[in-house]
Each structure stands twice: as structure tokens, then as C-alpha cells.
Amino acid sequence: MATHMQACASPKNTSKRSAISLERIGLLISLVVLIVIFAMISPYFLTLDNFSNMLLSLSLIGIVSAGMTIAIASGGMDMSVGSNMALTGVIVGSMLHSGMPQGLAIAAGLLIGLLIGVCNGISIAKVKINPLITTLATMIIVRGIAFLYSNGLSFGIYGTKPTFPDFGFWGRGILFGIPVPVILMVLVVAVVYVVLTKTAFGRDVYAIGGNAEAARVCGINVERNTIWVYLIMGVLSAFAGIILASRLTAGVPSAGTGYELNAISCVVLGGASLTGGQGKVEDTLLAVLVLGVLGNGFVLLGLSSFLQDVARGLILLLSVGIDQMRQRRAA
Amino acid sequence: MATHMQACASPKNTSKRSAISLERIGLLISLVVLIVIFAMISPYFLTLDNFSNMLLSLSLIGIVSAGMTIAIASGGMDMSVGSNMALTGVIVGSMLHSGMPQGLAIAAGLLIGLLIGVCNGISIAKVKINPLITTLATMIIVRGIAFLYSNGLSFGIYGTKPTFPDFGFWGRGILFGIPVPVILMVLVVAVVYVVLTKTAFGRDVYAIGGNAEAARVCGINVERNTIWVYLIMGVLSAFAGIILASRLTAGVPSAGTGYELNAISCVVLGGASLTGGQGKVEDTLLAVLVLGVLGNGFVLLGLSSFLQDVARGLILLLSVGIDQMRQRRAA
Amino acid sequence: MACGPILRLEGVCKSFPGVQALNHVSFDVLPGEIHVLMGENGAGKSTLIKIISGVYQADQGSLFVDERPVRISSPKIARELGISTVYQELTLTPALSVAENIFMGRLPRRRNSGFVDWAALYRQTRTLLDTLAIDLDPRELVGNLSVGYRQQIEIARALSLQAKLIILDEPTAVLTDEESSKLFRNMQLLKERKVGMIYISHRMAEVLNLADRITVMRDGGKVATIAGSEANYDELVRLMVGRNIDKNRLAKHPVRRDQPFLEVDNLSQSGVVQSCSFKIYPGEILGVYGLVGSGRTELARLLFGLEKSTSGSVKLNGTPLAIRCPRDAIRAGFGFLPEERRRHGLVLKLDVSRNINLANHEYLQSGGFVRAGLEKSLAEQGVRELAIKTPNLRQLVENLSGGNQQKVILARWLTHHPQPQILILDEPTRGVDVGAKAEIHRLIKELARQGMTVLMISSDMPEVLTVSDRIMVMREGGIVGEMLQEEATEEKIIFLAAHHQVC
Amino acid sequence: APREALVGYAVMRMVDEYWGNQIEGMKQAIKESRQPIKLEIADSNNDGQACLQNALSLIGRGVKVLMVSTPDPKIGGAIMEAAKKKKIPVISSDVYIEGSYFLTHDEVKAGELMGEYAGKYFNAKFKGQKAKVAILTHAAVASQVNQRISGFKAAFTKVVPNAVYLPVMDAEGLREKGANVMADILTAHPDVNIMFGINDDITLGAASAVEARGMSAKVACFGQGGIGEASFQALLDTNSPFKATTAFMPNGHGRAVIQQYIIPLLNGKKVPAKVFSPLKVADGSNAKEFLK
């Protein structure tokens, strides 16, 4: 009998265990297949230069998506990230434009982001307004303020060099041969990873997202933690906004449009659910990478932008489809 | 025993029931207050002409939001509505452009919408890909196809008059002094209301959205119903796309952008939750109205679009905030 | 045909990752028979019935209905075959009405159109509820009802299907004795109509009363099937657990009743809890009994800061307490096991370790970081002490059997640091098997002896009678009586709980 | 005092500097004219339907003259219909609406100006190389900007006959996208030497990518718009690969509307069906003038 049990159980067992560690195998397969295909078609694809480019272009969405993973894990979301980036960029840009020191400008930018985050957090946690509605409202408001403040114009940030003491460093600098925004993204992802998996706050976030009522019963301070979630999100968005301003050598009030949806898609593509309680920042990063490789490869191939869209959509469906098929076969 | 229960239960009951009828009091208050304010500031606001305009401007988002209420009640959402509108418009436009009969063109448009819906439905219900990801992918794909098909250009539909046998009727016609799109919106909302509240399908949708596993266990065909939900959504989007094409006298491949998010916001603003199982089309309509009045009033007041944004965001927060306060006071 | 089994299973196997839930189980149900399934938590009972009702597919083995081989690939097909089920985990949709939940998936329609015939729906529901003596408004939203009522709705749904096989997975776990006996009466009627029934319960008394046959399972396999008339308590326990359990009266320890530990004075919440005043002494186990809706759960939630009281005060060790939220309560030394484990107790999508440590985040951290080793060892301790059946600590709680889920919440407070001074347990052994139940009772006693104060709400009369030092009875939100364990009898308690039913 | 004459403007997208500056120019011209004109602005945010709606709202408000810059030319039918009913003259700005008075830049001409300039620049600076041209567009508004591209190509080909054009890529009209896409193009085609963007935002982004590659001497970027400080600052910077742009001079454009259309129309005068507003090539040599 015991032997039989073994026989019955073992094949299933291993298949499932591998399934757990390879939850996002579909994305991984997509990533590898895409890289192989692009490498075969375009000789430029596998160059260091190109990889550095590609990573640079996805660094900002990477930062924002990392933050979004926390928000979604907590059972919410943040639609105001793009506007936040814009307002921060504009404020930092205008301050630098008028000759203020870099440190002050950056601090002011981060503070703005923090404030937006806290407002979101209070509205969601205390007033209990749905996160989508709250952040949609702040998205509109903050974008409006960015335009009001700048009167629709950009603040050029001139003469900054991509070396450290200058503002250009953050968006255009190179360190150890790697673009600075890429390094910053890796840092942010690493920090978010540690926060989500190693800290008590991270534990609280998953509990709140999974079942806020149970979390409350267990003495978790749901309100305070939720405010923290949006505060972090706000600061990360501001951070991304500052890097973007540095990259563009301008604070642009229309910057960051569409980041919110992109970031949410990456998180969900990474396997999280909008009902909360789930989500891993490493999987989000994988999704960001897939989308980044796609965008980069398509341009290298010179694919028309309309065809790009169609292909991108199909590949999205395929990668998630693979996972679903596997999981169902396993079940 | 029975009497006791009655006595005990009734206070809870009634308090609850009154809360239900006034659930969206915040929105209602906003609506009334806004109307009063706008009427006081602008003499044009309360004219019939203006109201007809305003309703006209919100008729399409009204139609799409009505459909979105079903999708969200079923526990999903549909991001592809805007692209669907665009593709339908382009196809219908091109067919009319090349002289095909109106009936055929409209039928083809609706069929396209239906197909998109069915694809969404199958991917969500059968392949079990997350609704957000599925419809985001089709959103990109369908938009790409619209651009590919039209090569980025619009198909002008010239010389159609807003009288019935002509295509112009659907978007620009007037019936009993009311713009036709408004009448169509009212019809759609009424049908959706009946579907959601009076039909077995509607109740199944709530059951599925509320607890899909329970619905399945009770013998509800979750998959088939889900496919139907997206099919309906697809047809309604196509319908909106056709009206839009008629209004714009052109099939425009970039039409309908942003409808998805607007519609989702209206449904959530109307009190539904993205976790599903809730949502009333009449509340959605209320939210659509509030946003419509806001947009219209701001233009009448000549408010700068940046200030408009700020004001709109604040009013959104306020209306939902009021409801939350009330509910918490009641609880 | 009348004597052939309605349902027969042969060599059914089912495995989940890391768990062989069913291992070559064969089993049958005859018309008009109540076939009881017994076994420890996680023995595979629920899995078995889920295979019969089409929720899961067997990996191996065959099913026969009326001796015809069938493939039950969905719950819908099971229904069509005349099988109807009350699941262990409630399957109601809170946003819909009582009537809609009962007739979910088969709402009456107007002249075969797609339109719901609301009048007929409410009429049929009314009739059904009346015949089952369930006092509920068909239009009430299920979300507003307590678990007891919800369970009755589930039962009503299953019984209304006119099935030839009805499966009941721990239906009485959340019912009080009176509600249970209503169910038993209905089961007798069904029996006369030759309906077959599979009945799962951990309540030995019920089982011995009802069963025509009893099948005992252990570790996914069938141990034995015996006739109900031949079964006795010790025999069944031995079959289930593989050993005898010590059902000697648990040793009593003296409680000093001079300085109350917790003093509750005139605590009220409008309409639900009415001027409750009572005291609990250190190391005392105060049992609270009452019928469905008597306000016990509400009282517990008030004490724990989950609801706001409209008036009244609470003193701990003589000092007034201001508890605004569960956090305050936990800081003050409270621990709370909620009545509805899935709604208030567990984060289903998180694993066993996380769930056990859910209330322990503050203790586990050092400088904000979770001490992973400590977290793991606490979880291991919880799993060990309560013998939680799980393949590993990373298993999602969602995948545990009902009884094991309950144990996870208990483990949470046993491993909590600092150790709670007072535990509020709302139906602590709901869904827990006999062996584990005895173990938990012993544990509660042991904790009390070490000085922990326990407020134990229970609808399980023997539990109330044996475990409590003192017993309090509630009715209509108020406390209607109180007695020491020595003075307590079942009759006295029932009398207090149910008497004066007229307003 | 006479009642203020209400003039409505359904503007395409106020967030673009172009339209902001145009409105600025209109306001200045109104002030200078000392006429009692009140300007009402409604922003369509690049949405055809919103534009239509705004136009109808403005008509409902009783404007004396309606001005529209629509994201898509073919939605004009409905606007004209409503305006005709109330006998309100309609001016279309930049994008033609059938039956309206049309104030515009010649889009083809704008492209041609840059094509010619870029061709000459190429012959002067990159003599002996093969011309390889990257073009970045904003696909969503293709119907509006395609003329710029065709104008550019035609004029450039005239000067540099055997130029190679890479497939037109979408940069969504955004600076960030311009930078990302250009970086990728430079990888795939390191021998690109001419870049043309349908607006300055894209071109500025692309220029920053070129700079980041250290290819400023090898690639020249050409834009369209000449709006806002950023473009002109870049043109002034000799190290920047951004060499020239067609200045659309929105400010002058705005002034032209007021002076050549609105004031005459309000005074019941006859006006021409079409007015071209001025275009000018801006490069390092004259950028200072634009910065005031």
C-alpha cells in the first residue's frame, strides 16, 4: 500500500513542485524565444549596446511597476503614478531652471511625490474611497496641477552633464558601463523584493490584500499600512519622474502618460490578481522585460507600429495562455 | 417565535433597505448641486439646447458604461471597448465609403464587435486568462488592426444626412426633438437594466461575479455565461462605434481612445467593485451624468482645461467621500 | 433496482500536490439509507464527496449511478444525475437574496422565457422555508445573515432539489442543537422517500443516532464500513484514530473567584447586544451558550474591538479598558478565534506558516525585518502541537481540509507572543474531529491551569458542559442566566436559552 | 459700451505648447486690437468626439464666431451643420473642415522646408556618405502629420537623390518615446545620418539618444514645430545634433486668426476662404530671435 501511494503521488508531486517554482514559465519561455528570434533576425540585437539601450528604455516603467506590485499586493492600485511623475518633473525642472541647487530640487520633488502618496493613502485607508476612484481622481488633479503650474510648457534643464555632481547623472549618466537609470531600477526592484519578502510590513501588505478583515482581526494596522503603501508608491513615482526629467533634460507636464496602465499590466502579467494578496516583484520584472524586449526587437526589425501592436497583443495572450494550460494540465 | 424574529429583524432590515435606495446619495447630491451652481453661473446651462448637447456628449460613454456594468458585475472588465469602437467605425466607414449599402455595413460592424467579444470571452472563460490581460491584449491587437486596415487614415462618410434611411441618422439624427444617440443610450441602459435585474442570465452574472465557484457548484454554466457577457460587451461597443462613426461622419482609427477607462470609472463610481458581484446600471448612469454635467458646465464657464481637471478630480472624491461617510455613520 | 445502490464508487484515487487525498476508495449508498462518513481532519471525506458531486475529477477509479457507469465532470452533471450537495465550505453569494441563493442556477422563469418569475421565486422559497421551518425573509440579502442561517439556506437548497442522493458535509457544524434536530427530522422524511444520503460529521452522538451504515476513512483510504446499529463510540474512535482516546472527565482545577480578571458592565450594541454584565476570573473558562442569533458572536466581537459598543464599560484587572480596535485588544492581552474562519480568520491565498504567524508580526520582526527562522519555528510548533495535517508549511491554507483550517487559527494564538492572557474562542472546535477535539479541550484546560482566562462560545452542549468552569446563557442579546459547571445540566441550559420565546 | 463679442475656440490639445502659444498670440492680438472680444476656450484633448462636443457646446453658448482645431478633419460635417443652423461662421485652424474658413500652415510645405534644409545640410556636412534617413512619427494622428513626412521625403530626395528611408517608426509624439525608439534605431542602423521627427518633442528625444551615443557629429536631427524654449535652446547648442526645425510660429498664427479672420468677421467684412500663416526655418543662426 505504501509503495502504491508513492507511485501514485510522486509524478504529480514533482510536476507540481516544479510548477510552483516556474509559475511564470510562459513569460520566461516568451522571453527566451523572443530573444532567440530577434537575435537570429537582427545581428544588432545581442549587442551589449542594444541591451543597455533596452534596459534603459524599460528602467522607468520597471521602477513604477515595482511600486505597483506593492499596491496591487495590498489589494489596491495606483492610477496617479504617471501624473505624479509629470508634476515632480515639472517642479524639479522649474526649480533647476531658476537656478536652485540640485539637492533641494530633488528633495522637493520627492516630497511632492510623498504628499501625493499620503493623500491617496488617507483617502483610501481612512475615508475608504475605492483605490481606483481615489487614484483616478488624484491622477486627474495632479496632472491638472502640473499643467497649471507649468502653463502647459516644459521647463528645460540645460547644461547638465551626465556626470555625478550634475543633474544629468540620474537620467543620462553611465556607471561601470551601465546606464544609471538601469542601476537605479535594479536597486528599486531589489529593495521592493526585500520589503515584500523579508519585512514585517511586507507580510502585513499581503495579509491586508488577501483578507483585510482577517488582517484586522490579527491586530494588523490596516489603515496605517495602507497609507504606507501609497506613500511608497508616491515616492517611487516621484523618483521615476526625476530620472525622466533628467533624461529628457526637461520637466515636461505631459510626461509619464500611460505609465499607470503599463505598470498595472506588468504586475498582472507577472501573475498577480487585482483582488490582491498576491504578486511578486521578480515576476513583475519578468513581465517588464518581456514587454521591453518586444518593443526593442520590433523597432530593430523595423516592424510597422500597427503590426507591432498586433504582435505584442498576441504574444501577451500566448505567454499567459501557456501558464494557464500548464496549470490546468497539472490540476 | 415568528413575531419576535420580525420585531428583532425589522429595525436592521429597514435601516438597510433605506441605505440601499440612497446608496449613491453622494453622486445624486453632486449632480443636483452642480446643476444648481452651473445654472446660477451660466444662463446657457439650463437651456434645452444645452441639455440636449450634454446628453448627446455622454450618450456613447453611457452605452459603453452600461455594458461595462455587466462585465464588472461578472467579476471581469473589458479594456478593448475603445479599440472595438474604432475598428467597427473604420470597417463601417470603409464599406460605406466604397458604396456598400448601409444595412450591410452596420451588420458587418456589429459582427466584428461580436467576434471581438467572443474572442475575449473564450480567452477569459475557457483559457482562463485574466480579464484585464485578455482585454488589454485585444485592445492593442484590435487597435493595431484598425490602423493597419485604414493605414492610419480615416474613412470619410460623406453626404449622409441625419434622416432615417441615411447613415447620418444614428449619430446626428433628431427624433421627437431628442438626439438619436441619446435615445439609443436610454434604450441600451433600459435593456441592460432589464437584463441585469429581471432575467436569469442577469442573476447568473451576479452569482458568477460574487462567487464563481459557488455558481459553478450550483450548476450555472460559468463559462458560457462569461462568454455571453463579453459578447454583449463587444456588440454594445460596436454599436457605440457605429454611432460614433455616424456622428463624426468618418470611421476614425484613433476613435474611442480612453473609453475603457472612462467606462470602468463610471461603473466603479456608481458603486460597483472590481471584485465583482455588484453594480447597478442605474447607478452607473448617474455617474455618467455627473461626469457629463461636469464636462459641459466647465466648458460653459470657460474654465481652463487644467483647472477643469483639478475640479473634476476633487468633485469625484467628494461625491464618493459623502457616501462613505454616510455608510460609516450608519454602520 | 430498489435494492441496488444509488451510487457506487470503485477504487477512486485522487491526489493533490504533496497529498494523496484518496487512495483506492470504494463505497456505495443504498436508497433510503443514511451512510455516514467519518474520519479525522484531512482523512479525505470532503474530497470524496467533491468527486461524487463533480467538483473534482478522480485520478483513477470508476463511479456508478444506479449501476450505470458515469463520468461526473461538473456539478451540473451531478445535479442532473440527481445528486445534490451541501458543501463544508459555504457556497453562497452574499450580494444575492436568500431566494436567489436557494434557486441559484435554476431560477423559475416566466413561460420558459429568460425572465425570472420573481413572484414564483419568492412563493416557492417561502413554501420551502416554511416546510423546513426556517424563519427567514426570502428577500433578505445573504450577506447580512449569520453563519447559522447561511447553513440553513444551504440545506434548504440541497433539499429542494428533489434529488435521489443528498450529500451533507458537516451540516451541523454551525447549527445549534435545535436547528440540527430540525434537519434530522427532515432527513427522516427523505429516508421514507427512499432518498439516499451521505452524511459527514464529527459529532459522535449524531452519527450513532442517524447512521444506517458508517464508513470510516483514514489517510485517504477506507478503513472499514460497519452497520450503524453495531457501532459504538470507542470502536469508531479506534477505527478513525487508530488508538483509544482518553475521554475521562478532564481534571478540574480550582478557580479563585475573588479578583475578577475581566469585568464587563452593561455592554450594549444597539439591537444586538443588550446590557451585558459579567465577570471572568483569572484562569477561568467561561462557556457561553445560546441559540442562533442570540448575540454571542456580537458580544465577542465587541469585546475584541471589532465593533463599537453603544454603551457600557470593560475593566481588565480592575483598570478600565478603552479598546477601539483589535490591535488594542491584542495589546491588552486578548486573543480571538472568530466564528467564521474563512471570512474573519484566514487569508486563504497565503500559506500555513504565514497564517499561523498572522498576529505575530510585531514579535517576529527585528528592525522591521522578519526573523525567518523564528517564523518557521513558530509555525512548526503550531503544526506540531495541533497536529495540523499539511504536506509542508508552504501549503496554501485554502488547500487544507476544514478542520485543519480551524486548527491553524488556534495555532495562531498558541504560538502568539506574548502569550494572550485571555482567549475569546467563538466555536473553537467547529469542524474538528473527535480526537483533535479532545486534544483541544485538554489544551484549553491546560492553558487555563497555567492562568489563562478563556471565554468560550459554543453551540456544542457537551463541550460547554465538560470544558467550562462556569456557564453563561444568552438570549436575544442579553445574558439570561449563569451557573457553575457543577450545577449545570443540559435541561437547565436549554430552558434558559429557549424559554420565553414570546416577546 | 458695446456687449462683448463671444468667440469660441475648440482647441485640439491645450497641453501641447503649440496650441498654448497660439492662444497666447490670439490673446495678445485681441488686447492690441482693443476690440470687445471675449475668447472662450474648450480643450478637446486630441479626441475627435470631444472636439465635436466642445464645438457644439460653444455654439450652444451663442458664440459669434467659432474656431476649431480638430484632431481629425472628417468630423467637421457635424460641426458645420450645427453652425450653419445658427449662422455662425466657422474658422478651422490647421486641420481643414469642409466649408469653413481655413487658417493653416501648409503642412506639405513645412515638411518640404525641412527636407530641403536637411538635404543641403547633408550635402555640406556628410559629403560622400550614403544618406540614410530615420523618420519618427505619431501614428495615432497619422492623417494629420503624414503630409509633413511626404513633403520632407519629396524635398530631401530632390536634393539627395539616392537617399535610403528606413521604415517610419511610431514615437507616439513623446520625447521619451523619441529617445527610446531612436536609441534602438541607432543600434540597428549605426549608419543613420539623418533623422526627421514630425514634431520637436520626438526630435528632441531622438537628439538626446544620439547625444547619449556620442554620435552627435554623425547624425543630424530635424524637427517640426519650433515651439517652446527647448527647441531653440537645442538649436543654439552647437554640440546638439538637433540642427533645424520648421517654426510654425504659433504666436504669429494666433495673431493672424484674430487679425485676418475674427475681427473682419465680427465687423461683417468679407474674408478669404483660406489664409496661410507664416512658416520659417529655424536653426542655430536665427534661434535667438525666437527666444525673444
Ligand SMILES: Nc1ncnc2c1ncn2[C@@H]1O[C@H](COP(=O)(O)OP(=O)(O)OP(=O)(O)O)[C@@H](O)[C@H]1O
Ligand atoms: N485543492 C486542494 N489542494 C491540495 N490539497 C488538498 C486540496 N483539497 C484537499 N486537499 C488535501 O487533501 C486532504 C483531504 O482533505 P479533505 O478536505 O478531503 O479532508 P476531510 O476529511 O474533509 O477533513 P475535515 O474533517 O477537516 O473536513 C487534506 O490533506 C487536504 O489538505
Ligand SMILES: Nc1ncnc2c1ncn2[C@@H]1O[C@H](COP(=O)(O)OP(=O)(O)OP(=O)(O)O)[C@@H](O)[C@H]1O
Ligand atoms: N452583518 C449582519 N447584518 C445584520 N444582522 C446581523 C449581522 N450579523 C449578525 N446579525 C444578527 O445579529 C444577531 C446576533 O448575531 P450573532 O452572530 O451575534 O449571534 P450568535 O449567538 O453568535 O449566533 P450564531 O450561533 O448564529 O453565531 C442575529 O439576529 C443576527 O442575525
Ligand SMILES: [Mg+2]
Ligand atoms: Mg472536510
Ligand SMILES: [Mg+2]
Ligand atoms: Mg455565533
